[in-house]
Amino acid sequence: MKSALILGLIAWLAGVVLLAETTSQDANPIRASASAAIREPVLGRMQFTGGPREEGLAGRSGSAPIMDRKLPDAVHQTPGLEFIDTSFENASPLWYESATDGTVRLFLLYDHERSSPNRAAGHIHFLIHAAPGSKLTLEFLNLNNVWNGKPGSVARELKTLVISEDGRNWKPMPTQALLGNRVQLQVEMPGPRLFVARIEPYRLSDLDRLLAKLRPHRLVRITPIGHTVQGRPLEIIRLGHSRAPYRVFVRARAHPWESGGNWVAEGLIQRLLKGDADARRFLDCYCVYILPMANKDGVVRGLTRFNLQGKDLNRDWDQPADPLLAPENAALESWLEQMIRMGKAPHLAIELHNDGGGQLHLSRPPIPKLNRHIERIAVLEKLLRRHTWFTEGTTPPSFHNSGTLGDGWLERYGIDAVVHELNCNWIAGLNDYPSARHWMSYGEKMATVIFEYFNTVQP
Numbered sequence: 001m002k003s004a005l006i007l008g009l010i011a012w013l014a015g016v017v018l019l020a021e022t023t024s025q026d027a028n029p030i031r032a033s034a035s036a037a038i039r040e041p042v043l044g045r046m047q048f049t050g051g052p053r054e055e056g057l058a059g060r061s062g063s064a065p066i067m068d069r070k071l072p073d074a075v076h077q078t079p080g081l082e083f084i085d086t087s088f089e090n091a092s093p094l095w096y097e098s099a100t101d102g103t104v105r106l107f108l109l110y111d112h113e114r115s116s117p118n119r120a121a122g123h124i125h126f127l128i129h130a131a132p133g134s135k136l137t138l139e140f141l142n143l144n145n146v147w148n149g150k151p152g153s154v155a156r157e158l159k160t161l162v163i164s165e166d167g168r169n170w171k172p173m174p175t176q177a178l179l180g181n182r183v184q185l186q187v188e189m190p191g192p193r194l195f196v197a198r199i200e201p202y203r204l205s206d207l208d209r210l211l212a213k214l215r216p217h218r219l220v221r222i223t224p225i226g227h228t229v230q231g232r233p234l235e236i237i238r239l240g241h242s243r244a245p246y247r248v249f250v251r252a253r254a255h256p257w258e259s260g261g262n263w264v265a266e267g268l269i270q271r272l273l274k275g276d277a278d279a280r281r282f283l284d285c286y287c288v289y290i291l292p293m294a295n296k297d298g299v300v301r302g303l304t305r306f307n308l309q310g311k312d313l314n315r316d317w318d319q320p321a322d323p324l325l326a327p328e329n330a331a332l333e334s335w336l337e338q339m340i341r342m343g344k345a346p347h348l349a350i351e352l353h354n355d356g357g358g359q360l361h362l363s364r365p366p367i368p369k370l371n372r373h374i375e376r377i378a379v380l381e382k383l384l385r386r387h388t389w390f391t392e393g394t395t396p397p398s399f400h401n402s403g404t405l406g407d408g409w410l411e412r413y414g415i416d417a418v419v420h421e422l423n424c425n426w427i428a429g430l431n432d433y434p435s436a437r438h439w440m441s442y443g444e445k446m447a448t449v450i451f452e453y454f455n456t457v458q459p
């Protein structure tokens, strides 16, 4: 009895000591971090350094060993460089470090597609803070995109970038491609700040300024059609008279890095509102409906391709849009179906994009009378070549990119719809680099192209 009591007392004391030990470990940050520091190398060895144990783990999971996560032996600071600022509207998310030779390595962040291996990086827009006169070598990494389920580096499409001291007046700069899907740009700081961008940026604030200017115009009606994932309002700008015999629809900025479409749309708007005899003639023939910035959230946050729920807004047009995951497309689809119910379906739809090719992407979904559609778009191509600097031509019959707005609107609604890419590196027809000015002049001339298109094909 007495010995049982003593044993019970010993057990109780042991419990109190154990409890005190556990509590002090949790409560004492120094001890807690010390024990973490002891655990970490073990975890590091298992995950990062290879060896038989890791191979065993890798074999079970089916993934290759991860070998590139070692801490660097030393860190470096590029002379003259203070900071790379990505805090502003439309700046591209990235991280950076300096190499031993002072090269600034910029790691763009990918945005990802939902339920898909697709990912995209390639939007570039940041502000360098550095000593005036310093010469910097910028090296772009993380260009290993996945497009339509296939790996494909964007390095070979990254032939030029633009730089600007004030973020408004831009100068083109050729880049150098290096082995390993890397791209370099050399810059000399003209002052303490220098913007670098993929192409001349067109921000949401630029669109808001345009909308404010257009709103009072008697030939303009701006109609809200819905909201983006983050609740930003989407609008259709109507130019001209709704009773005009023909209607054309233009969408820009489904992919946020591709600002060229916004400049083209702005040029088209300017031309149609010029108030001269030609503008009156154009608007007696056709009415234009523009969705100027489909992926506003992505533009504000500096994304490359997808919306904030990981949807590609130029895909899945072969089926009804998901109002939760792609509210931007669901809003446009509702607007379109309402137009169709009112007998006001567009006769032509142009979906504006940027890439390294600049072609007109012909839609070829399996529909009856596809040849008639192809003939009409051949007329459009001929008129673009005649009245603008367009020389890039259309995609060959082997090219298919199903689910685009071009394919989907033609297949589901019978609307002549095309994807128009704008070359982001070079304008062959002008023998010059692309710029906002050139793209706006392209948009201005499209007013004539559309006029002659309707007069020729009379759809």
Ligand SMILES: [Zn+2]
Pocket (backbone or CB within 6 Å): 255, 258, 314, 353, 354
């Ligand atoms: Zn695009």
